[in-house]
Amino acid sequence: MAKTVLVVDDSASIRQVVAITLKGAGFDVIEAVDGRDALSKLSGQRVHLIISDVNMPNMDGISFLKEVKARAEYKFTPVIMLTTESAEDKKMAGQAAGAKAWMVKPFQPAQMLAAVNKLVMP
Amino acid sequence: MSAGAPAVAGGLACLSLVRPLWLAMLVTAVIVAFAAAAAAWLARRAARRSDSSKRQVDAQQQAVLAAAERRAEQWRLLGSELMPIWSRHIETARGQAEAAVTELTGQFAGIAAQLTRTSEMSGAVAAQMEGGGMGSVFAEAEASLQGVVRALAAAVQDKDGLMSQVTDLLGFIDELNRMARDVATVAEQTNLLALNAAIEAARAGEQGRGFSVVADEVRQLSRLSGETGRRIGQKVGHISQAISNAVEAAQASRGRDDEALAAAEATIRRVLCDFQRLAGSLSDAAAELGQSNSAIHAQVNDALVELQFQDRTSQILSHVRDSIGAAAQRICADDTADGTALDIAALLAELERTYAMVEERHNHLRQEATKGKAAAGEVTFF
Numbered sequence: 278m279a280k281t282v283l284v285v286d287d288s289a290s291i292r293q294v295v296a297i298t299l300k301g302a303g304f305d306v307i308e309a310v311d312g313r314d315a316l317s318k319l320s321g322q323r324v325h326l327i328i329s330d331v332n333m334p335n336m337d338g339i340s341f342l343k344e345v346k347a348r349a350e351y352k353f354t355p356v357i358m359l360t361t362e363s364a365e366d367k368k369m370a371g372q373a374a375g376a377k378a379w380m381v382k383p384f385q386p387a388q389m390l391a392a393v394n395k396l397v398m399p
Numbered sequence: 400m401s402a403g404a405p406a407v408a409g410g411l412a413c414l415s416l417v418r419p420l421w422l423a424m425l426v427t428a429v430i431v432a433f434a435a436a437a438a439a440w441l442a443r444r445a446a447r448r449s450d451s452s453k454r455q456v457d458a459q460q461q462a463v464l465a466a467a468e469r470r471a472e473q474w475r476l477l478g479s480e481l482m483p484i485w486s487r488h489i490e491t492a493r494g495q496a497e498a499a500v501t502e503l504t505g506q507f508a509g510i511a512a513q514l515t516r517t518s519e520m521s522g523a524v525a526a527q528m529e530g531g532g533m534g535s536v537f538a539e540a541e542a543s544l545q546g547v548v549r550a551l552a553a554a555v556q557d558k559d560g561l562m563s564q565v566t567d568l569l570g571f572i573d574e575l576n577r578m579a580r581d582v583a584t585v586a587e588q589t590n591l592l593a594l595n596a597a598i599e600a601a602r603a604g605e606q607g608r609g610f611s612v613v614a615d616e617v618r619q620l621s622r623l624s625g626e627t628g629r630r631i632g633q634k635v636g637h638i639s640q641a642i643s644n645a646v647e648a649a650q651a652s653r654g655r656d657d658e659a660l661a662a663a664e665a666t667i668r669r670v671l672c673d674f675q676r677l678a679g680s681l682s683d684a685a686a687e688l689g690q691s692n693s694a695i696h697a698q699v700n701d702a703l704v705e706l707q708f709q710d711r712t713s714q715i716l717s718h719v720r721d722s723i724g725a726a727a728q729r730i731c732a733d734d735t736a737d738g739t740a741l742d743i744a745a746l747l748a749e750l751e752r753t754y755a756m757v758e759e760r761h762n763h764l765r766q767e768a769t770k771g772k773a774a775a776g777e778v779t780f781f
């Protein structure tokens with residue numbers, strides 16, 4: 278059975294590149310345009326991994342991450358923060374909120390797949 | 400006026416000592432009158448000067464006020480008209496670039512997916528050819544065709560065996576001919592014997608009449624036996640001739656069979672060689688196609704990475720757009736005469752808080768503008 282990944286980014290082109298990369302490797306992909314949209318799409322949905330941008334309208338990635346980790350069913354779901362932000366204090370904020378990895382855009386599709394396969398439970 | 404008063408008083412005191420009083424009074428009156436006239440003249444001149452200065456100051460103040468009003472109006476127009484237009488232009492450019500890049504990304508992603516499928520197919524073909532698939536097909540084809548050749552050779556051998564048996568029949572022909580001659584000889588001797596018996600029966604007269612009939616029948620039978628022997632001889636001759644003809648024909652075709660068998664073997668070897676050469680070419684082409692696909696796939700992946708830079712430029716443009724919008728709002732809302740409500744330091748701080756990228760912070764510090772691209776794909780695992 279295919280694993281499901283939730284991709285959260287306000288940039289349509291970034292969502293597209295991530296989705297194509299993951300679908301090509303056999304993953305199912307759910308797309309959301311910001312944190313609020315992602316929370317609404319998460320409700321009742323089983324996902325194996327979340328990839329989220331940091332700077333987004335309506336609800337930013339760190340706030341979304343905190344909301345996700347506060348929910349029991351997603352407490353152990355691994356989250357990769359995918360962002361243009363590379364400042365150490367932002368990374369530490371992401372780590373403190375429960376992220377498993379911090380990936381700086383732009384990314385190589387092969388790097389993305391390697392990180393996803395490392396974090397998704399077998 | 401006040402500096403001249405002690406001198407006038409001193410003069411009057413001296414005249415009062417040496418001149419009569421009236422003279423002193425006259426001089427005093429003249430002096431007073433002169434002083435009064437001078438004072439009046441000075442007062443008028445001072446008044447005239449004061450009016451001129453005041454008018455000059457008023458004119459300057461009005462000019463300053465007019466300039467300030469013009470500046471304020473231009474400032475208001477900057478905030479209410481020009482800066483929103485800048486903002487909209489930036490947003491339009493950002494939106495168009497994002498839409499175009501999203502479309503391009505979709506197209507490149509489609510190409511990448513098709514290349515992946517083609518690579519898998521060509522890879523499977525190449526693997527099948529190189530991994531024994533083509534070899535086993537070739538071996539099966541060779542074995543099948545060699546089986547056909549063996550069947551042909553066996554058929555030729557069977558034909559040889561048959562011809563050998565037919566040739567053996569020629570040995571029986573001589574025997575049959577001898578037997579036919581023996582039959583003819585026996586018939587001839589029987590006929591002589593029956594003739595002698597008929598002569599003896601004639602000599603015996605009436606007593607030999609019955610025996611004469613038997614002798615005639617025996618002669619008749621011997622004659623028939625002789626004819627049968629001759630016909631047997633003729634038939635055996637015909638059969639012998641037919642067998643000889645068949646054997647000759649078989650021997651003649653035996654050479655052609657060998658030639659056909661050799662030609663079949665040569666054709667099979669040639670076809671198998673052609674097949675092997677074609678398979679080799681296909682394998683090489685499949686491998687080359689796979690390599691080309693891999694190279695194109697890598698280039699498409701690089702293009703997908705490059706297209707992601709649109710996200711960075713979009714964010715920078717958004718931050719500039721928002722900052723222009725905030726400044727425009729504050730300019731429009733600033734009703735103070737000296738523009739103190741427009742806090743540039745606050746706007747700068749606000750803009751700095753929105754930064755997400757190193758190049759933005761770099762530019763903000765008034766360092767030379769960053770023109771190079773950021774490094775791609777830095778991953779940190781926690």
